[in-house]
Structures are given as C-alpha cells and as structure tokens.
Amino acid sequence: MTEIFGIPIQALMGQLVLGLVNGSFYAMLSLGLAVIFGMLNIINFAHGAMYMAGAFFAWMGLTYWGIGYWWALILVPLAVGVVGIVIERTMLRWLYQLDHLYGLLLTFGLALMIEGVFRYYYGASGLPYSIPEELTGAINLGFMFLPKYRAWVVVVSLVVCLATWFVIEKTKLGAYLRAATENPRLTQAFGVNVPLMVMLTYGFGVALAGLGGVLAAPAYAVSPLMGSNLIIVVFAVVVIGGMGSIMGSILTGLSLGVVEGLTKVFYAEASNTVVFVVMVIVLMIRPAGLFGKEK
Amino acid sequence: MKNFNKKQICVAIFAALGLAASAQAQVSDNVVRIGVLTDMSGAYSDLAGTGSVVATNLAVEDFKAKNKVSWAIEVVSADHQNKGDISSNKAREWFDRDKVDVVTDLVTTSTALAVMKVAKEKNKIALISGAASTRITNEDCNDVTVHWTYDTYAVANGTAKAVVKQGGKSWYFLTADYAFGQSLEKDATDVVNANGGKVLGAVRHPFPGSDFSSFLLKAQSSGAQVIGLANAGTDTTNSIKQAAEFGITPKQSLAGLLMFITDIHSLGLATTQTMYLTEAFYWDRNEETRAWSKRFFDKQRKMPTMVQAGVYSATLHYLNAVKAANSDDTQKVMAMMKKTPVNDFFAKNGVIREDGRMVHDMYLMQVKKPDESKYPWDYYNVRQTIPAAEAFQPLAASKCSLVKK
C-alpha cells in the first residue's frame, strides 16, 4: 500500500472526496453571501437560518404533504426565496441608507427568531430525512465506497455554482446586475428597475441557501442548530476569499472543504478550527482576502 | 429581609400550632415542594423534559393514594436549557424564595454539578436522574445528592463487556472531544481490556458535530470489529446513520455507549437492529413496568425513558422518606432515604450508597430486528440482567471524600 506521511493513500483520497462534499456546501453558501453582498452591501447573517429552513421545509413537505425529495429540490428554494423577498420588502430595504452594520444586526436578529421558532416546535434533537431511493447505495471508487448521495451533492452544487457564475458574468441580465452593483443611480437612470433587481437578488441568494438545506437534509440530521454552526465557518470562508469575485467564493469554498478533509486525516482534533487558522494566516499576509481587491 | 421576617413569623405560628397538635408532621410551612429542573427545549427534551414532570406528578399521585398526610405536595418545574448558570440560578431562587425542598432530574452534567453545589450550600436535596457523569459520585460528591438512574460507568461497562463476550474483541472509538466523551471512552477502554479485548485506537470528533463521515472512514480503515460510539444525543444518532450510509455497518458493528430508547425510536429499527445497549429501565420488561408505562403513555403519548422512570422512583422514595421521618429536614430525610431500600417497579432493593450512588440492577438490551417488533415501541430483547453489585463502579474505587476507607 502506498503511503504519504505514513497515511495510506486510500484513506487520503477518501478524505479528499469527503472534503469536497463539505466544500460544496461552503461554496454554495458563500456564493449566496457574495451575491447578496455585492448587490445589497449587507452581510446576511440569516443565511444559515435560511439553509436550516430549507432543510426543514423539505422535511415538512415530506411529513405533512407527502412532497418527495425531487419536488422539494425545486419547491423549497422557491419557498425560501419568497420568504427572503418578504424580508427584503418589509425590513431590509429600510436600511440601505444606513451603516452596513445595521443590516448585519437585523439579519442576526432574524436568524435568532427563525432558529428559535423551529427549536420551539421541533426540539433540538434533529429529525431524520431519508435519502431518496434512486440515490441510495454507494459507488466503489477503488479506494473507498462513495455513497451515491454524496456524489450527487457535489455534482448539483457545482452545476448550480457554475450556472450562477455564468449568468452573472456572461449574460445581459448579469451585466445589468453588475452595473447596478457598481452604480445603482446611473443604472436606474438607464431604465433598469434597480429595486426589483435588489429584491430578486436577495431572493435568489437565500434560495441558494435553501437549496443547500435540501441537499443537506438527507446527509445530516435536520436540526434547528445546523445553520448557525455552519454560518460562522462560512463567514471565515468569505473573509479568506474576499467577496470581490463570484468565482473566488466558489473556489475558496471548495478548497477549504478539502483542506478541512485533509486535516481530519492528519490531526482530527483541529478539523473544526483549521478554517479559522487559515483565516488568520490570510489576514496576516493578504488582509483583503485571496480574491479581494484592496480598496 | 422582608420575606425572611415573614418566614420567621410563619414558622413561629406553625411552631405554636405544632405544639398543640404535637405529633403532627414537622414539615416546614406544611408544604413539600418538588422542583423538576430539566431540559424542556434542548437536545434531551425527549428523554426527560415534560415527561419528567409527568413522572413526578404520577409519583405524587401514587403517594397520595396510599398515604394520608397532613401536608400538601406541590410540584414546580423549569427549563434549565442545559446551562450551568441558568440551572444554578433557578435552583437558588427556588431554595431561597419559593421554599422548594428537593430538586429532581437535571439532565446534563454541567447543570447537575452546578445545582448539587447550590443544594449543599442551602442544605436542600438534589435527586439526579438525567445526568451521566461519574463525577457526581466521585470528585464532586456531597451528602445531599443522590445519583439515581445511571452513569457513564454503568452504561459503558454493561455494553462493552457484553460485546466483548459476544466476540467483538478489537475496538476503535469514535469519541466526542470533550470531558464527557473522553471519560466514556476511558471507562469503556478499561472494560474492554479487562475482558480480553483490544483497543486499536480512537478518533476524537469535534462537539457537537454533524458530519462524521471522515471519522467513520478512519474507524473503518482501522479494521476493528467494533466501533464504540463514545458520544451522546444527536452525535450518536448521526454517527449511526452515516455508518449505514458508508457501508460500514453491518461489516463492522457499532456499540452505542450511551443511548436511550428515544434514540432507537428516532433512528428506526432498520438502522439500529442488533445493537447492544445498557439501560436501567425498559417499559416492556415485566407486568409492573408495563402497567406504569401505560399510565405514563396515556399522559405523554410516548413510552417512558429510564430517566423519566428514575425521576418517578426518586420522587416516590423521597416522599416516603419524608413521611417516615415525619419531617422535611434535609439531614433527617437523607438519613431515612439511605436507610430504606428502594422498592418499586424501577428498582428492587435499590440502595443509596454513602457516595450518593443509588445502586440497582441494570439491563443489557439488544435492539430487535424490524420483523421481530410486533407493536409500537417494541424495540428491545432484554439479554441480561446486570446485578446491582456489578453494574456500578465499586465503592472501593470511589474518589468520593465521604467514603470511609
């Protein structure tokens, strides 16, 4: 058996693949954060709560109305997006003229509320959601059994992330978006409905989080705390990557997942702090983040 | 200050009345108040929570049905949110302001340790059912606390011994990386070694975790026959789920060192079948347990866990002791509780040791296969009764300062 640093290469490859699975969640969430930040200048603390809500909506759909996984994959992001739009219309838009910190504080309060409500009704112990039948079982990769469902998660999130990147960077709609980010007043003057775009952007950003939640539901237990545990790590990912570029947040998310996976091989105890350590190093060497622009 | 004076006046009045009716009970302010301090909203609310309050009320009901006493019994309850500061605050308030005489349940070790210290300070009683740590009857023991239902030693001991005897000789631990997980791992390691098994290694996972796949993969590549889960609650249920997903079970088997019937209920028999676990109580064990559990089920719509059954047993034993001692004075009641054996559906001839450990039989269960389960909550085959003398840490090994050596 071949070994690297005394670790069998099989185990190493296995952990790499698993890291990629986690990385896809980081990528999807940090992408959503970056899209929202670009347009609204708000860091959406409620992002983790939306991810959690996505998982819960999937569970509720199945339990109360018999809506299966495949439909949930489409309907839940829409539902979460609508919730996001309502939040944007009724609350966030009053804050655009103020210091950005207020947006963070407001969404923090929302996150507490959403988490608290689910906790109150469903307890904190987590609810089971089974893997759809089509995706049960595992693929033998030679070095490990990769459950089909995990592979599916990586594929879906990569497709979604790349599609988002394509729309924003390569289409006309994306050009409007980028223009509105750069100079909202001028863009408005050219006849683009900027408030509408802002609203849809927020809806889309949180819908991504909701989709992440649906994808996570069968892999992890559906629990009210799943979002807040994740969001802080994703914040660190965002600080590392900088929020300047779409591709940047996707790549940072994926690669940090892999870094985390590798840490689990060499020193498992540090696996939950390694992302923060990377953040510290990046802050010392390149304060603006790997893909950020110094302003 | 004002309250204090009022209390003194009350005491004076009752003392005067008491003289007249001398042999009447000497229960302070004529009410025995039981405080159920438990997890109403967190990760353990299913295995304790409102069910523990129901169990307490059943104990009061049963006591009143059998005994006519001149004093009243009140039950109060609160959510300790699994936080030490909240629980000790609440206990302080209860003891100081609301004249609570005894606190029961206390689901996490942090809340239990915090409250038993307040109880000692205020000279009141703590009857712990939900918490697991052996610290309660070792380093941190005191003379006003009884640890009623189980502890990490008892559950790890029973399960590990049984699994090794069934041929699961080589072990690998998946351990929650904090004090509780580490002590569970240590207790189980000792048992495995003592019974001729071998521990190949352990991986520590962050607490709380949601993704155990990479840790499980490490456990898998260790080639051990048994993966011991030295964690609790959602960590355990998630590990079991993901082990199935990665095809680790049934090639290697899992041993949950601390599991409750609620965990089996939420995971389902398909995932948990043939696992071994040790509990202090199973509702379907005999006529007596079934009869009580049915009453419990009618109120709670769930079968009782060992924690809830333990709360009942502790409360009833306490009330009987108050009656027998004819007083709610902490020292007198504790002396009576320790003198009298515990006899109810939960424990037969249970004894409270000087370190505060209530020793009683434990049961080794094996989870049924789905086709063996005939009715709701029909989950276990009772494989073995672990006699009280073997089930708990021997008194000689106790680090409790109250144990005379």
Add this chain to the structure above:
Amino acid sequence: MKMPKIHFGYLTLFVALLFAPFIVYPVLMMKVMCFALFACAFNLLLGYTGLLSFGHAVFLGTGAYVTGHVLKEWGWPTELGLLAGTLSASVLGLVIGALAIRRQGIYFAMVTLALAQMVYFLFVQAPFTGGEDGLQGIPRGTLLGVVDLADDQSLYYFVLAICVGAFWLIHRTIHSPFGQILKAVRENEARVVSLGFDVAKYKLVAFVLSATLAGLAGATKVLVFKFATLTDAHWHTSGEVVLMTLLGGMGTAFGPVVGAGVIISLQSELADKVGSLVTVIMGGIFVVCVLAFRRGIVGEASALYQRITGR
C-alpha cells in the same frame, strides 16, 4: 451646565444600588451588574469607536475560566485571581484585536466572530475548562483576607465597587483626548488618518481596553456564580451583549447598563414561562431596535427630553 444634573443622576443610581440587595434578589442584581459592565466595555468599542465586535463573549469567557482555574486549582487569593483573569483577557484582546483591525466594517465583525469561535472550540476541547461540564465549585475566598465573600451581601458590595470603578474608568476614557480621537475615528476614519494619527494604534488600544474590561466582567461573574461554563464564551452571549448595547442605546454612557438590566431581567422572568421562545423574543427585540429604535432606550429618552425642553 449639564454636568451637575448628570452627577445627580449618578448619585441617585448609586444610592439605589446600595440599597438594592435588600429589595431585589442579590444574585440577580450581581448578574445584572456583571453584564452591565460587560456591555459598557463593549459599548466603548461599538458606541465610541464604531467597531462592531461579534465575538466579545470570548473575553468574558477567558476572564471567567482563568480566574476560576487559578482560584480553584492553584488556590490563589481572590484579588490575584481577578487580576489574572482580567489580564489574560487583555492578552487575548491584543492578539485578536491586532488581527481584526486589519479589516474594516462588516469584515471586522466577521473576523472577530470567526476568531472567537476558534477560541470557543479550543475551550470545548481544553481539559482545564471541563468541556461541557464547566469549571465547578470555584471558591469565592475572602477580600484581603478579612471579608468573607461567601456571604451574598458582602460579595454584592464588592461587585458593586468593581463595577463603579470600571464605570468610572470608562467614563474618564471617553472624556479624555484619547476618547475624542476614538469618536473622530467613528465619524470619519479617513480624516483622522489625514490628520496624522495612527488610527490602527488607537483602535487597538480601544480594543484591548474593551477586552480587558470584558474579562473583568467575566472574572467577577465567576465569583458570583462560582462556576464558569461554555455559555460564557458562546457566540449567543456575544449576540446578547450587542443586543444589550443596542437596546439601551449605543454611544450613550448609561445605555448598556439599562440594556443589560432589561435583557437579564427579561430572561430570568421568561425562562420558565416560554422556554426556548426566549431566543425568538430576543431576536424580535433585535429586529425592532434596528428598524425603529436605533437610538435605544436611553438615546430615545434623552432625545425626547431635549424635545420637551425645547432644545
């Protein structure tokens, strides 16, 4: 002209606090004071320097754990224990502050949150914190070997003295030239830079001072409750202190004290009535504050007062 009035207010409050333990449950009062101190320390940063630290609980937790450890395991006298806890928080504040001030605004908030989470994870794993069980049974000891602090009443006055002292220190800082520069940084950082001030240094000093006082609050809290748990260092606690400051009124001297009082009593009143809905209510207060009530209770009250007096 306005000073005497304010001094009169301070005096009234002080006298009220002197007699409070005879009316209110002293342990609850001490908890309020510890959190008031914590919130004032936090306000020094958010209200006067414009830096939103989302990880301040970690300083509270560090103060608590270190003080608890040296008192319990090493048997240090109470005063030294408090000092050790407070100074450890300053050291940690220096490290985290130096990293965090490399980014501004929202990024600053995220960096502090992430770093605090990292330290939190270390606390979970480190053996000396007792993990989930916490550090339990910490002795209160005596004050200068004379006054027995085990008695709630005497501890109350000790805690009161600490809080008044710290409050005075914060007051002096705000009204010093140093404090003026901090306020200038809050209003317009670029201008302060162009005036030739080393803004980074000022920010860092403010951060360390704030961390130190937060550590003192944590160390004092340990004496009150006799234990330190992970709750102290959790990000929920960081959120709570933001809420206290926001609700009371950021950038006002008294706001955080009022905010701490309201939030703590609300929590203790609601705990057994609504259970986990407490979080929902806290979140709701957050949202209402941000949307409609940004000046906070004290800020709104003084605005109202000024409107009535026609100024």
